Amino acid sequence: MSPRRKNKKPRAGTRRRAPERGRRRPKKKTCYFCDQNQGYVDYKDVGLLRKFMSDRAKIRSSRVTGNCPQCQRKVAIAIKNAREMALLPYIKR
Numbered sequence: 001m002s003p004r005r006k007n008k009k010p011r012a013g014t015r016r017r018a019p020e021r022g023r024r025r026p027k028k029k030t031c032y033f034c035d036q037n038q039g040y041v042d043y044k045d046v047g048l049l050r051k052f053m054s055d056r057a058k059i060r061s062s063r064v065t066g067n068c069p070q071c072q073r074k075v076a077i078a079i080k081n082a083r084e085m086a087l088l089p090y091i092k093r
């Protein structure tokens, strides 16, 4: 018998992606804070910070919110500050 395998499995990472036909081009998201030309994120602005949190009170990723890396970091720090000050919850069930 030959040592060659039948039904060769594709190696991890070599799988071809499906052709991107008819796929919608995602809308370009803009960073909210860069738009506002605001150099800081206020941790006391709970209503604004809630927009960057999920309904389970988790911090939304920049992929979802469209924030730039600099502002995303500021938002995350502001949310964590607000949590320590008991303005926002850590978890919500």
Ligand SMILES: [Zn+2]
Pocket (backbone or CB within 6 Å): 031, 032, 033, 034, 035, 067, 068, 069, 070, 071, 072
């Ligand atoms: Zn930004």
